[in-house]
Amino acid sequence: MFDGVSLDQAPPFEAPLLFFLTAPLFAIVGSILLEYGAGEFAILHAFSIGFLAFIMVGALLQMLPVVVGVKFERPKRVALLFWLPLVGGTLALIATLGFGQLSLALFAAATLLLALGGFALVTLVKLFKAPRKSDAVIAMILALLSLLLATLLGGHLLAALARGKELSLLPLHGALAGFGWVGLLIVGVSYQVIPMFYITQELPAIVRRPLAPAIFAALLSYALFQEEWLFKVVDGLFLLFALATFWRLFQRKRTVKEPTVAFFQVAMIFLAATALYGLFHGHDWRYLVAFGYGFAMSVVYGMLYKIIPFLVWFHLSSRGFFDIPTMRELISERLAWLHLYIHLASLSLLLTTTKSAAPLILAENLLFLWIIKAPILLYFRYKKRPSPFATST
Amino acid sequence: MIKEFMTQDHRDCDALYAPLEEAIAAQAWDLALERFVPFKEAMLRHFAMEEEVLFPKMEEFLGGGEGPIHVMKMEHNQIRGIIDALGEAIEAKDRQKALGYGETFMIMTQQHNMKEEQVLYTMAEQLPLDKEQILAQMQKVEGR
Numbered sequence A: 001m002f003d004g005v006s007l008d009q010a011p012p013f014e015a016p017l018l019f020f021l022t023a024p025l026f027a028i029v030g031s032i033l034l035e036y037g038a039g040e041f042a043i044l045h046a047f048s049i050g051f052l053a054f055i056m057v058g059a060l061l062q063m064l065p066v067v068v069g070v071k072f073e074r075p076k077r078v079a080l081l082f083w084l085p086l087v088g089g090t091l092a093l094i095a096t097l098g099f100g101q102l103s104l105a106l107f108a109a110a111t112l113l114l115a116l117g118g119f120a121l122v123t124l125v126k127l128f129k130a131p132r133k134s135d136a137v138i139a140m141i142l143a144l145l146s147l148l149l150a151t152l153l154g155g156h157l158l159a160a161l162a163r164g165k166e167l168s169l170l171p172l173h174g175a176l177a178g179f180g181w182v183g184l185l186i187v188g189v190s191y192q193v194i195p196m197f198y199i200t201q202e203l204p205a206i207v208r209r210p211l212a213p214a215i216f217a218a219l220l221s222y223a224l225f226q227e228e229w230l231f232k233v234v235d236g237l238f239l240l241f242a243l244a245t246f247w248r249l250f251q252r253k254r255t256v257k258e259p260t261v262a263f264f265q266v267a268m269i270f271l272a273a274t275a276l277y278g279l280f281h282g283h284d285w286r287y288l289v290a291f292g293y294g295f296a297m298s299v300v301y302g303m304l305y306k307i308i309p310f311l312v313w314f315h316l317s318s319r320g321f322f323d324i325p326t327m328r329e330l331i332s333e334r335l336a337w338l339h340l341y342i343h344l345a346s347l348s349l350l351l352t353t354t355k356s357a358a359p360l361i362l363a364e365n366l367l368f369l370w371i372i373k374a375p376i377l378l379y380f381r382y383k384k385r386p387s388p389f390a391t392s393t
Numbered sequence B: 001m002i003k004e005f006m007t008q009d010h011r012d013c014d015a016l017y018a019p020l021e022e023a024i025a026a027q028a029w030d031l032a033l034e035r036f037v038p039f040k041e042a043m044l045r046h047f048a049m050e051e052e053v054l055f056p057k058m059e060e061f062l063g064g065g066e067g068p069i070h071v072m073k074m075e076h077n078q079i080r081g082i083i084d085a086l087g088e089a090i091e092a093k094d095r096q097k098a099l100g101y102g103e104t105f106m107i108m109t110q111q112h113n114m115k116e117e118q119v120l121y122t123m124a125e126q127l128p129l130d131k132e133q134i135l136a137q138m139q140k141v142e143g144r
Helices: A014-035 A040-067 A075-099 A102-128 A135-162 A170-198 A205-225 A228-250 A259-280 A285-318 A333-352 A354-383 A388-392 B002-025 B029-062 B068-091 B095-126 B131-140
Strands: none
Touching: A014 A040, A014 A075, A014 A285, A014 A354, A040 A075, A040 A102, A040 A135, A040 A170, A040 A285, A040 B095, A075 A102, A075 A135, A102 A135, A135 A170, A135 A205, A170 A205, A170 A228, A170 A259, A170 A285, A170 B095, A205 A228, A228 A259, A259 A285, A259 A333, A285 A333, A285 A354, A285 B068, A285 B095, A333 A354, B002 B029, B002 B095, B002 B131, B029 B068, B029 B095, B029 B131, B068 B095
16 A cells, blocks of 8 residues: 555765755856856756756755655665766756857767656656655646656757757747746745745645646647747746745744745745746846746755755764754854855846856855855764764664 | 644644744743743654554554654654753753754654655555544643
8 A cells, every 4th residue: 555655764865965066066167157158058057957957856856755755766876877967968068058069969968868857757757656646746746747848858959959950949948947847846845845944834725736737737838839928827827926935934933034034035036026027028038047046046045054954963863963063053144144145146247247247156156065064074074983873782 | 534633733833833933032031931841742742642542553554663653753752852952952041052953853843744744644544543533542642
């Protein structure tokens, strides 16, 4: 009756950490590409795959065992198996799109199909077997379906590029990758983590239930009919999500001020602004920057400042170490606030003069690495020690 | 039936924690201590309902050993440890430590609750248990 269901403690920290640490490095690569004026699609993918997809694959490896009780056998090996082609594929893609290395296009397509397409397929199969599908899980399934489609379309585009053919289907690839995969995954993850981080009520069922399927349906209709107004439906739905989530955060029971909730609030404000911009102005590069950097990346930073110290504490205390610092002592709150301000500054520069944002993006991601250094070093320092459980028995 | 009841009890415990955290943040230590006592009682009572009534009934079907119920009990022990440390930090009037243990308590408990609500209680509902009897017995359990 309960095949494949496990309540095992979370997968080893190394599995998601590998992805969490690679992401800011690619953001730094992105800032350097921006500074030196490499092709815009190379810059875009340094952030969309290099930063966001790495974080999201890592977060799913971490969350799925906890949220739905599906787990990956040998999580460290699985992580490495996806990580290697994802790194190779992202670098090859940046070389292809940024430096015209068309000979690498097929290599990029193959490795990314293997990493992202493979990950989406394996995870989908596992999710379909989940005993109960909450609204969050349904949103995650639709996000992974979007990832699979976006990756296939991306592979098709790379093949066309390598053969010098016309790049049809480009808007569909972008729509599914950005708003299907990134957007729907954040919807699903928010359903799950915002109530638990901040003690908020869930979104009302009348919004929560149909939202992800409606976004996915609107995206698919857009893909099929390519009517601009269908994308405005997507905007309207994300606007609803942003406002409802912002309202829930406003009503949260935990009222202590701290930077992670501010990151989430900033994210929802930018999502609402993005949607309004799309509805009344159009879908240009500013729309993408506001969605990707303003909404998605803000959520990611806010979430990681909670998840990383928690996982360090959790894994060490599970091994019997109780003399470790608490979560709040592991992350410098002062520096996390500073990060938020730099993030807002880089965002406003990105939206106005664009290129001048590069040094701030670099600084922001170096600061991010600096802030998470303390908990990560602590984890590896304690890991080398024998567990007190082992010595006492 | 079990699932609804226990899920609601999780929410009730959350509702007791939020004002406690507020009092700690404001360094209103007498108020914090006053709110800590019923909060701790509610948490321990919830654990007792599971460990004394629900889990043994489920183990009759699932067996003991290293299974999911064992993992849940281990996490109960981790959470009990944090609650005690939180109480000590409140008595010592150490804001930073108390907020730190509070944060750790909250996320540890939330991810634990999530596993119970998504997986364990669903299992309980599907097993051929006498749910009304279990519910009645759980309601009789007292916190310590």
